[in-house]
Amino acid sequence: MEIYTKAAWIIPLLPLAAFLLLTALGRSYRRAGVLIGTAGALAAFLLSLLVLIGRLGETAVDYSKAFDWITIGDYTLRIGFEVTNLTSMMLVVVTLVSLLVNIYSAGYMKSDERITVFYGYVSLFTFSMLGLVLSDNLLSLYIFWELVGVCSFLLVGFWYARPAAKAAAKKAFIVTRIGDAGLLVAILLLFWYMPDHRLEFTMIQSVFDGPSGAITTELSTLIALLIFLGAVGKSGQFPLHVWLPDAMEGPTPISALIHAATMVAAGVFLIARTYDIFLDSAAAMQTVAYIGGFTAIFAATIALAQNDIKRILAYSTVSQLGYMMMALGLGSLTGGIFHLFTHAFFKALLFLGAGSIIHAVHTQNIQEMGGLGSKMRVTAWTFGIGALALSGIPPLSGFWSKDLILSVALQENKLLFIVGVAAAFCTALYMARLFFLVFMGKPRSSLGGAHESPSVMTIPLMVLAALAVVAGFVETPWNGALGSWLSGGIAEEAHSSGIAIIASIAVGVLGIYLGWLIYVKGSVSRSIVSDKAPWLVMLLERKYFIDECYERILVKPLKGLGTLLMALDSYVIGGAVRLVSAAADSAGKAAVRLQNGQVQTYGIAALLGLVVIVLAIVGRRFWS
Amino acid sequence: MLPSYLTMAAILFCIGLYGALVKRNAVIVLLSIELMLNAVNLNLVAFSKYGVVPALTGQIFSLFTITVAAAEAAVGVAILIALFRSRGTVQVDEYDEMKR
Amino acid sequence: MFTIDFTGEYAAFFLFSAIMICGAVLMIMLEKVVHMVVSMAAVFLGLAGMFVLLEAEFVAFVQVLIYAGAISILMIFGIMMTKHQQAEQAPVKPLKETLAIIGSLSLFGLLFYAIRRTTFPEPLPFQPGEDNTMAIGMTLYTGYMIPFELLSVLLTVAFIGAIVMAKKEAD
Numbered sequence: 001m002e003i004y005t006k007a008a009w010i011i012p013l014l015p016l017a018a019f020l021l022l023t024a025l026g027r028s029y030r031r032a033g034v035l036i037g038t039a040g041a042l043a044a045f046l047l048s049l050l051v052l053i054g055r056l057g058e059t060a061v062d063y064s065k066a067f068d069w070i071t072i073g074d075y076t077l078r079i080g081f082e083v084t085n086l087t088s089m090m091l092v093v094v095t096l097v098s099l100l101v102n103i104y105s106a107g108y109m110k111s112d113e114r115i116t117v118f119y120g121y122v123s124l125f126t127f128s129m130l131g132l133v134l135s136d137n138l139l140s141l142y143i144f145w146e147l148v149g150v151c152s153f154l155l156v157g158f159w160y161a162r163p164a165a166k167a168a169a170k171k172a173f174i175v176t177r178i179g180d181a182g183l184l185v186a187i188l189l190l191f192w193y194m195p196d197h198r199l200e201f202t203m204i205q206s207v208f209d210g211p212s213g214a215i216t217t218e219l220s221t222l223i224a225l226l227i228f229l230g231a232v233g234k235s236g237q238f239p240l241h242v243w244l245p246d247a248m249e250g251p252t253p254i255s256a257l258i259h260a261a262t263m264v265a266a267g268v269f270l271i272a273r274t275y276d277i278f279l280d281s282a283a284a285m286q287t288v289a290y291i292g293g294f295t296a297i298f299a300a301t302i303a304l305a306q307n308d309i310k311r312i313l314a315y316s317t318v319s320q321l322g323y324m325m326m327a328l329g330l331g332s333l334t335g336g337i338f339h340l341f342t343h344a345f346f347k348a349l350l351f352l353g354a355g356s357i358i359h360a361v362h363t364q365n366i367q368e369m370g371g372l373g374s375k376m377r378v379t380a381w382t383f384g385i386g387a388l389a390l391s392g393i394p395p396l397s398g399f400w401s402k403d404l405i406l407s408v409a410l411q412e413n414k415l416l417f418i419v420g421v422a423a424a425f426c427t428a429l430y431m432a433r434l435f436f437l438v439f440m441g442k443p444r445s446s447l448g449g450a451h452e453s454p455s456v457m458t459i460p461l462m463v464l465a466a467l468a469v470v471a472g473f474v475e476t477p478w479n480g481a482l483g484s485w486l487s488g489g490i491a492e493e494a495h496s497s498g499i500a501i502i503a504s505i506a507v508g509v510l511g512i513y514l515g516w517l518i519y520v521k522g523s524v525s526r527s528i529v530s531d532k533a534p535w536l537v538m539l540l541e542r543k544y545f546i547d548e549c550y551e552r553i554l555v556k557p558l559k560g561l562g563t564l565l566m567a568l569d570s571y572v573i574g575g576a577v578r579l580v581s582a583a584a585d586s587a588g589k590a591a592v593r594l595q596n597g598q599v600q601t602y603g604i605a606a607l608l609g610l611v612v613i614v615l616a617i618v619g620r621r622f623w624s
Numbered sequence: 625m626l627p628s629y630l631t632m633a634a635i636l637f638c639i640g641l642y643g644a645l646v647k648r649n650a651v652i653v654l655l656s657i658e659l660m661l662n663a664v665n666l667n668l669v670a671f672s673k674y675g676v677v678p679a680l681t682g683q684i685f686s687l688f689t690i691t692v693a694a695a696e697a698a699v700g701v702a703i704l705i706a707l708f709r710s711r712g713t714v715q716v717d718e719y720d721e722m723k724r
Numbered sequence: 725m726f727t728i729d730f731t732g733e734y735a736a737f738f739l740f741s742a743i744m745i746c747g748a749v750l751m752i753m754l755e756k757v758v759h760m761v762v763s764m765a766a767v768f769l770g771l772a773g774m775f776v777l778l779e780a781e782f783v784a785f786v787q788v789l790i791y792a793g794a795i796s797i798l799m800i801f802g803i804m805m806t807k808h809q810q811a812e813q814a815p816v817k818p819l820k821e822t823l824a825i826i827g828s829l830s831l832f833g834l835l836f837y838a839i840r841r842t843t844f845p846e847p848l849p850f851q852p853g854e855d856n857t858m859a860i861g862m863t864l865y866t867g868y869m870i871p872f873e874l875l876s877v878l879l880t881v882a883f884i885g886a887i888v889m890a891k892k893e894a895d
Contacts, residue, residue: 597723600653600716603645604820607827614834625733626847629778630839632741636767638832639748645824649757651802655764658795659748662771665787673778678850680863683780687860690783690790691875695882697795701802702886708806709892 004050005063008083011051011091012130014044015098015123022120030115037119038102041126045095052088056485064136064202075197082136082201085486086337090133090269093344094262096467098126100460101257104352107457108253108359118158122257125151129262133269137199138187141270145183145234148263149176155258156250168249175243179233183270186226193219201273208276217281224277224284227270228291235267235321238295242547244318248310252355255310260317260347265340268324275333289329293409293416293423295322298544300426304433305540308364309354312434316390317347319423323405326416332408334475338482339405342397342471346389349464353383356453356461357438366434371443375451378458380439382465387435389468391428392508397472399504404475407500417500425507432515440520629670636663650707650714654700661693736777744770761799768792779850782857 018040022033066080102122109115128151132144157169191197193215194207208220215223231237236244247259258264271278271288278284296319303315320343327335356379357372358364373380389396392403402424409417452458475482542548594605636659643656665686672682708714747766754760768791775784864872 595723597720598717599719599722600645601820602722604823604827607641607645607831608823611827611830611834615830618834618837625737626844627839627842628737629774631836632737632744632774634832634835634839635745636748637835638828639745639752641831642824642828643752645827646821647752651757651799651806652751652760654802655751655761655799658791659751659764659767662768662791665783666771666774669775669778669780669783672780673850674844674847676845676847678847680859683783683860684863684868686780686783687786687864688871688875690786691879694790694794695879697798698886699882699889701798702888702890704802705805705890712807714806 004047004054005083005088006065007047008051008063008088008091008134009065009081011044011047011095012127012134014047015040015126015130019120019123019127022116022123025116027114027116033116033119034102034106037123038099038106040123041095041099041102044126044130045092045099048088048091048095051083052092055083055085055088062202064200066136066200077139078137078200079140080136081134083134086269086272087133089337089341089486091130093341094126094129094133097257097261097344097348098122098129100348100463101253101352104256104355104457104460105251105253107454108355109251112251114158118155118251121151121154121158122254125155125258125263129266132266136201138190138201138204138274139199141273142183142187145230145266145270146180148258148266149173149180149234152176152247152258152263155254156247158250158254162249165249168243168246172243172247175240176233179230179240179267182226182228182233183230186223186230189219189223189226204274205276208280215280220277221281221283224274224281225287227274227277228284228288231267231270231325232291233267234270235264235325236318237267237291237322237325238298239546241295241299241318242550245311245314245543248308248314252310252351252358255314256348256351256355259314260351261344264317264321265324265344268321268328268336268340271325271328272333272337275328278328279331285329285331287329289326289413289416292322292325292327292329293419295319296326296423297419297426298322300423300430302540302543303430304426305537307367309357309366309369309434309438310351310364312366312430313347313350313354316350316427316430319427320347320390323402323420323423326420327405327408330405330408330412330416332405334482334486335401335405335408337486338475339401341474341482342389342401342468345464345471346386346396346398346468349382349386349461349468350390352457352461352464353379353386356457357383359453359457360451366437369438370441371439373439374443376439376453378452378461382458382461383439384435385465385468387431389472391431391512392424392504393512394505395469395472397468397470399508400472400475403501403504406504410500421503421507424504425511428508428511429515432512433519436515436519626670626674629666629674633663633666633670636660636666648715648717650704650716650719651701653716654697654704657700658693658697661689661696665689733777737774740770740773740777743767744774757803758800761796761803764799765792765796768796780856782860785857 018036021036025032025036062082062084064080064082066078068076069079070077102119105115105118105122109118112118125148128144128147132141132148135141135144153169153173156172157165159165160169187199190204191199194203198204207215233240244259244264248255250259278288299315299318299322303312303319306312306315320339324336324339324343327339356376357369360376360379361369361372363369385396389398392399394400402420406417406420406424409420539545594601640656640659640663643659644653647653647656668682668686668689670682672678672680672686675682704714707719711718744767747763747770750763751760751767754763768787772784772787772792775781775787
């Protein structure tokens, strides 16, 4: 089984080959494009699965291999790959979701003119994400990190004819760039202070793990916070979350793949990879925990008041990523990674289900939907499973991971426990609202043509639904298999707590019941909140005015600065350029006038030249 | 006395130069050039008497100059007549062959 | 600076200078072409006088002969063989004239400055010979034999060329 681990470097190259082939083929080979993209993802998935199986035993040793890339003076930059239990798990998650999205897109993007390009981008993204996962040092991780961002940009703006998609793509790129800058500075700091300028994760682990004293606590706090800034940007944490909901302008399979399951989890993955730096600094851990907790409740409340099905799911993603961050900040690596693992399946499921609905009814507004449950049975059932998993209803996967996080929170920080429970309640409520509004109630006449999606789209849904059910059993309160596997045999302290389980189930059921009362039974009026506190609804609908604040505080002044700089450019620099050209032009015109063919004019020019030269020679006596 | 002669020559030369550059009649331009040559002759002869080593050489040189000037005047007037025949004018500013 | 002892030579120099400058300025200023040539003849004659002052009688004689005689007549013939009705009527371009004046005046300024700045050493006494014409002839036919002969060839060529060019293209 060792052989598969050693061959893990092939995994990213398969989607890359698919991407290159698709780019070379061009747009005309539509069917071939689908096949090539899917084949690349399938091959990568199978190989990843083999790698994972090879590492399932207790004895698996981390394997890394690197070669010299660049030698500058005494310093040699090495690049390579590393397979640990964490990376092998991520490999499977990424390739599996990618494979399912590839299959699903064959139906969803069927009529799109640029489907081959789409598959090319998806393959490129898969390559970048796998490269990010396999990277053995921070520098190559950063390269893939940026590559992933580029793919996200390309895919969000895939329908670039739509102004909203263009704007969203730009926003996603620019906002994540803020975080990326932080990560870059962190890498530079690490490069500067690490012994021998080594950036390998194994070296980072050994430096920060023991009391080597190579890096002071203050410095590691700074580095950790800067890395966290990168994670905040990529994982859509407050205050850089604004790009993620807007990114829903991209095709829905992309939302499932990039903006729910894989890329946004890269921030969590990054923190997990550099966890030793965070462990070195209590302040950084607390920051991570509080930002995560705040994001969880903050995004969950916004999701309550949204009407766009994909935006609800987007805010839900932000909220769940907040959970992961909170778990990491509270010191539970297992909790964060476990939630990442389960979330990837059920959130991809929810997005693909939403895509199936949008495919059928051609609207994203849940107020215009209703009664779809009878027409789209498979979608409704799978979506329901995903919603229950997200709401944390046992025994679905979401329950186990969320319960683990809440147990840790109860033990470590009561405030964050309450926040987590409240966010869980909101999660259950908005998922109930979403589900009941879309699938229950009377069918709308305007949606008469709605029908179940083709099987190429429903099969991925069913696979994901099955995974959403069972994925949670890898780590239960009485069986910490995942935790001990991830940490290499050292079982993490079991956090099982009756209060947490009860609270978790209670708020989940309560949220769903309340949703049922409001949106199905109607015993609680829908407008009860908007009547009593219209400002609250307004606040939630406008997403706490975060975008408006940014517009006022950052975008406007920056645009003003840009206008100023542009004026500077066009008037000062451009003016200088124009002056030079005008000077040359007028000199040329003067020369043309001089060149009038009359000997006397030439004579005058010669005379004046002589006078100037003689004056210069004579004048040199006085001014030298 | 030498500076006075030299100044005189400079005055003549500059007047001749001005005439050669400004006058539009080709005959007058030729005359102005003769004036400039005369100024040079004056210099030569003045140096022949008041130079550091006075000698007849300056006068010999001025004789040569006068001869060449005579040849130049003859050829100049001949060219002028030929030009007039082909262009029908002696206005210098209408001769712009150098532009074509 | 202008410490000049008022000798006879100075008086004569002043007279000739006045004649020459007047002639030159008139040459520039006058309207009719023939008048210009006549004022130019005055300049030539004044210069001949100045040559006499400089003890170069032969050169003065040649000057009168060639310039005041031959070249003036040649120019008058040139004028007669071309039309001059519109002569000097159209005004000259002001820019051109201004530039020419500036150039000429500054050149004169430079020359004047150079002349006044230079301290000329006291010359040895000039020996024009008992007979100036004879002395010049001796020098010309001994020291400058080859240039003299070459010059005669040049003159011949120039005059033949002038005749060829000025001839009507009858054939």
